[in-house]
Amino acid sequence: MTDSRSRILDRIARHTGGEYDADSIEASFQALAQSQTVNSVQPEMGLTDPIATFIEEARRNGARVANLKSMDQVTQWLRDNARHTSTEVRFHLAPNIIDRSLDWSGLNTTEQTPAAAGSWGVVQAHTGIAETGTVMSLSNECPSGLLFLVERLVIVIARKDIVGYQEDAWQRLRACSALPRTVNWITGPSRTADIEQQIQIGAHGPREADYLIIDSP
Amino acid sequence: MSQVQIQETQPDFIIRSRAALEDNHLQEALEKAGSGFVYKRQAATERIGNFEQLRDQARRVRARALQHLDLYLLHFEKKVQQAGGQVHWAETPAQMRELVIGLCQEQNAKTATKGKSMVGEEVDLNEALEAAGVEPQETDLGEYVLQLAHERPSHIVAPALHKTKAQVQSLFRDNHALGERALDEVADIVNEARAVIRDRFLQADVGITGANMLIAETGTAAIVTNEGNGDLTATLPRTHIITTSIDKIVPTWEDASAILRVLGRSATGQDITTYTSFFTGARSQRDKDGPDQFHIVLLDNRRSELLGSEYEEMLHCIRCGACMNHCPVYQAVGGHSYNSVYPGPMGAVLTPLLRNEEQDNQLPNASTFCGRCESVCPVRIPLPGLMRKLRDREQREAKHANASTLAVKLFCRLSRHPALYRKLTQFSLKLVSMVRGQKPRFKKLPLMSDWTQHRDFPAPDKGSFQSQWQQRQKGKK
Amino acid sequence: MTETPPKQSERTLQVGLFVTCPVDLIRPSIGFATASLLEQAGCDVHAPPQSCCGQVAFNNGQPEETRALAWNIVEQFGEYDYVVIPSGSCGGTIKTHYPELFNKQDERHRAVVEFCEKVYELTTFLTQVLDYSPAQAGVDLSSQTVTYHDSCAGLRELGIKQQPRTLLKRCANLDVTEMQETDVCCGFGGTFCVKYSDVSNRMVGNKVNNIRQSGASMVLGGDLSCLLNIAGKLQRLEPDNPNRVQVRHIAEVLAGELNTPAIGESSSPVEKGE
Numbered sequence: 001m002t003d004s005r006s007r008i009l010d011r012i013a014r015h016t017g018g019e020y021d022a023d024s025i026e027a028s029f030q031a032l033a034q035s036q037t038v039n040s041v042q043p044e045m046g047l048t049d050p051i052a053t054f055i056e057e058a059r060r061n062g063a064r065v066a067n068l069k070s071m072d073q074v075t076q077w078l079r080d081n082a083r084h085t086s087t088e089v090r091f092h093l094a095p096n097i098i099d100r101s102l103d104w105s106g107l108n109t110t111e112q113t114p115a116a117a118g119s120w121g122v123v124q125a126h127t128g129i130a131e132t133g134t135v136m137s138l139s140n141e142c143p144s145g146l147l148f149l150v151e152r153l154v155i156v157i158a159r160k161d162i163v164g165y166q167e168d169a170w171q172r173l174r175a176c177s178a179l180p181r182t183v184n185w186i187t188g189p190s191r192t193a194d195i196e197q198q199i200q201i202g203a204h205g206p207r208e209a210d211y212l213i214i215d216s217p
Numbered sequence: 218m219s220q221v222q223i224q225e226t227q228p229d230f231i232i233r234s235r236a237a238l239e240d241n242h243l244q245e246a247l248e249k250a251g252s253g254f255v256y257k258r259q260a261a262t263e264r265i266g267n268f269e270q271l272r273d274q275a276r277r278v279r280a281r282a283l284q285h286l287d288l289y290l291l292h293f294e295k296k297v298q299q300a301g302g303q304v305h306w307a308e309t310p311a312q313m314r315e316l317v318i319g320l321c322q323e324q325n326a327k328t329a330t331k332g333k334s335m336v337g338e339e340v341d342l343n344e345a346l347e348a349a350g351v352e353p354q355e356t357d358l359g360e361y362v363l364q365l366a367h368e369r370p371s372h373i374v375a376p377a378l379h380k381t382k383a384q385v386q387s388l389f390r391d392n393h394a395l396g397e398r399a400l401d402e403v404a405d406i407v408n409e410a411r412a413v414i415r416d417r418f419l420q421a422d423v424g425i426t427g428a429n430m431l432i433a434e435t436g437t438a439a440i441v442t443n444e445g446n447g448d449l450t451a452t453l454p455r456t457h458i459i460t461t462s463i464d465k466i467v468p469t470w471e472d473a474s475a476i477l478r479v480l481g482r483s484a485t486g487q488d489i490t491t492y493t494s495f496f497t498g499a500r501s502q503r504d505k506d507g508p509d510q511f512h513i514v515l516l517d518n519r520r521s522e523l524l525g526s527e528y529e530e531m532l533h534c535i536r537c538g539a540c541m542n543h544c545p546v547y548q549a550v551g552g553h554s555y556n557s558v559y560p561g562p563m564g565a566v567l568t569p570l571l572r573n574e575e576q577d578n579q580l581p582n583a584s585t586f587c588g589r590c591e592s593v594c595p596v597r598i599p600l601p602g603l604m605r606k607l608r609d610r611e612q613r614e615a616k617h618a619n620a621s622t623l624a625v626k627l628f629c630r631l632s633r634h635p636a637l638y639r640k641l642t643q644f645s646l647k648l649v650s651m652v653r654g655q656k657p658r659f660k661k662l663p664l665m666s667d668w669t670q671h672r673d674f675p676a677p678d679k680g681s682f683q684s685q686w687q688q689r690q691k692g693k694k
Numbered sequence: 695m696t697e698t699p700p701k702q703s704e705r706t707l708q709v710g711l712f713v714t715c716p717v718d719l720i721r722p723s724i725g726f727a728t729a730s731l732l733e734q735a736g737c738d739v740h741a742p743p744q745s746c747c748g749q750v751a752f753n754n755g756q757p758e759e760t761r762a763l764a765w766n767i768v769e770q771f772g773e774y775d776y777v778v779i780p781s782g783s784c785g786g787t788i789k790t791h792y793p794e795l796f797n798k799q800d801e802r803h804r805a806v807v808e809f810c811e812k813v814y815e816l817t818t819f820l821t822q823v824l825d826y827s828p829a830q831a832g833v834d835l836s837s838q839t840v841t842y843h844d845s846c847a848g849l850r851e852l853g854i855k856q857q858p859r860t861l862l863k864r865c866a867n868l869d870v871t872e873m874q875e876t877d878v879c880c881g882f883g884g885t886f887c888v889k890y891s892d893v894s895n896r897m898v899g900n901k902v903n904n905i906r907q908s909g910a911s912m913v914l915g916g917d918l919s920c921l922l923n924i925a926g927k928l929q930r931l932e933p934d935n936p937n938r939v940q941v942r943h944i945a946e947v948l949a950g951e952l953n954t955p956a957i958g959e960s961s962s963p964v965e966k967g968e
């Protein structure tokens with residue numbers, strides 16, 4: 001279908017006046033990007049303290065938020081919260097959590113594909129975005145599927161990783177050595193409004209989302 | 218799953234809309250959806266101080282993207298390739314179907330899970346996949362319901378908006394082994410669908426999704442969802458195929474933000490949807506999961522011809538659905554009356570441009586030009602203005618003028634001569650006042666039965682304003 | 695008569711009154727009410743020979759016809775200081791769309807743009823140009839429940855929302871009781887209401903429901919076309935109810951001229967429609 005490609009591009013070029021060969025694309029793109037840098041308009045929402053706004057927005061979007069002093073307290077928090085559930089909880093840990101060598105005694109951790117009831121995911125976010133109470137996870141740190149297959153998703157986020165606006169998150173992403181296959185933004189639990197426009201929490205993804213903000217990682 | 222059969226619809230908006238007005242299920246569903254979207258959008262836009270500026274910014278981003286569309290597409294393609302993916306180009310719906318089927322067959326795919334893709338709907342992908350022996354499995358709840366019902370979406374954001382809960386319950390009863398379970402609550406329906414679809418995610422050979430944006434800078438496709446089905450479709454199978462169109466390009470990640478900041482707020486009144494996902498190429502060695510194969514199929518289908526035309530602004534559209542949520546015509550007759558995957562005001566412009574069938578001429582006419590759509594469109598597309606241009610086009614290309622066009626022309630010719638106009642109107646008013654007697658209004662009027670079928674018409678005064686004014690001026694002198 | 699002195703100069707403002715076709719043909723009282731209001735506000739009012747602003751042609755794929763009619767208006771009304779129109783819809787056609795009908799290459803472009811700058815919809819003219827406020831309210835409607843329909847073109851092309859409410863307070867001591875969805879179209883839409891009469895009927899039905907639910911005994915608006923649609927529906931639904939909602943143009947209320955029966959009503963309280 002090379003022909004379709006060139007016919008489509010020709011029709012576009014008739015309007016844009018562009019002429020590019022394979023070698024000039026990058027340079028032309030960069031030149032254009034340079035000449036067009038504009039200051040983004042960000043939403044006016046009285047954002048002075050990113051942590052406070054992050055918590056407020058996350059809650060408004062249906063996430064539960066807890067504050068912990070240090071990483072060590074994560075497993076205790078899980079123990080305390082799993083106690084209230086009727087089914088036995090299996091914990092699916094993201095690699096970046098396993099690396100932290102926390103005390104998992106008494107908790108049932110597993111590497112199996114999460115199957116509905118009783119599956120909790122525990123992952124660490126790369127960045128938190130205050131603007132919308134969103135957490136960002138990268139597929140080179142945490143398998144993307146894990147974020148969606150569990151019943152309850154517990155996202156650990158270091159206080160220092162919380163930024164104000166989306167642009168700040170992009171800067172952190174550009175600082176990574178390479179872009180992962182998947183960048184996931186998650187804001188609260190999964191939901192649908194497809195039946196009579198009634199919002200129903202818990203669609204195909206997690207039914208519950210907890211953010212644990214860690215003061216000193 | 219049985220063969221998809223879409224009922225043949227009448228090729229006439231008037232007939233379809235009349236039927237829609239009498240369809241009680243549809244009317245019940247429309248009423249339930251009601252003004253919900255309107256209030257949610259309003260609350261979301263009022264929560265921040267500068268939504269109008271965010272709209273301006275989004276519009277600028279869209280205009281900039283189109284201004285150098287070829288460069289951005291080329292850069293996008295190069296980056297996708299560098300990230301281990303491939304870009305395919307389809308001029309027509311037929312080509313897109315062929316390309317996608319080819320990709321599925323290369324993988325010996327038997328099943329394909331699907332996330333919501335309006336471009337997929339535009340090219341009738343499901344029917345083609347089935348015919349080629351690949352079972353399409355819709356995973357978005359609304360789309361899944363429609364697949365069971367063998368129906369088309371009636372809204373670009375809420376595809377099953379036209380279905381009532383009771384209708385969904387009965388569809389599930391007919392298609393699922395429910396046993397004793399009644400599915401009384403919305404939660405029960407959602408859980409049932411979740412359970413049935415979960416296995417499909419894990420077993421599908423191919424996942425097909427749409428894309429909300431293509432970021433040229435890095436060759437990244439962005440997808441915005443709430444249910445999580447889009448991500449499970451994109452991530453779990455070996456192959457991820459994206460069906461989308463060339464106009465979805467934005468230059469940079471910052472530009473993507475500009476769109477995201479107006480998209481959710483305009484669509485569902487969310488400042489951001491639950492999931493916003495950015496896919497760049499195939500899984501690399503560093504990635505913990507993801508598909509081994511990644512393909513993006515780009516559809517043109519006449520979009521490139523709109524560039525530089527008087528309709529170019531329609532390519533700014535980010536498919537938020539706000540225009541139909543605020544459209545009193547859409548609210549009255551629902552999306553199927555438009556007989557197109559793109560209903561409401563945006564569809565009334567886009568359908569005649571992309572499909573351009575005889576019946577599509579009706580769509581830009583079926584508007585009062587109330588302008589509510591334009592007033593909420595996040596990228597400020599002048600939808601009534603574009604519909605007006607399409608009305609001009611229809612008249613220009615019309616082989617013969619119909620009665621109403623002739624009437625309009627006659628009226629205009631008369632109006633060009635105010636003196637003659639005054640005499641003639643005065644004469645007709647005299648005639649009317651002779652027949653009207655003392656009646657304050659009419660219940661029937663010759664030549665105006667379309668009006669008097671539904672409402673009365675007031676009896677005019679004895680003389681026109683102009684003649685009475687003349688009298689008065691004479692009296693003054 | 696008025697507390698508002700003409701602002702521009704010592705000279706009395708010469709205002710051209712463009713009444714619109716429906717007012718000319720169906721309800722001249724709106725034209726006279728407008729004229730008397732403008733006179734009360736200290737203007738000299740002129741109504742030169744006039745016909746259609748071209749909206750019907752403009753919205754029905756006839757740009758050539760529209761241009762001819764538009765130029766007619768520009769010539770007929772060019773001499774006045776201001777042109778005032780008791781309609782947001784025709785006002786919007788002229789003010790918003792005439793300039794785009796004559797592109798920059800057209801030698802008439804400048805004249806058209808300059809002309810449009812002195813064209814005003816009535817309530818905007820009274821509030822923004824004259825800041826009109828009578829010494830005494832001409833009528834007192836403070837004891838009545840009155841609602842207001844915001845016509846689409848006025849609202850969205852000309853930004854008419856607060857103006858009528860301000861004037862109703864000043865001239866009739868009235869606080870408007872808002873109906874639900876006051877900004878949603880009544881379904882008139884020019885030829886739309888006859889081409890798509892069933893859809894239009896649903897829309898005006900919704901509008902009338904909202905009007906009734908507001909509890910108002912009177913509904914006002916700034917565009918006769920919408921009001922014909924609304925009145926016709928109210929009367930069709932309740933032919934025998936003498937207390938059905940009355941429909942009037944805002945100019946009639948502002949001018950204090952409530953002796954003319956409301957739209958489609960007869961003067962005697964007990965009347966028989968056909």
Ligand code: SF4
Binds near residue numbers: 533537539540596
């Ligand atoms: S036309 Fe505007 S309002 Fe309608 S879907 Fe497109 S972007 Fe949204």
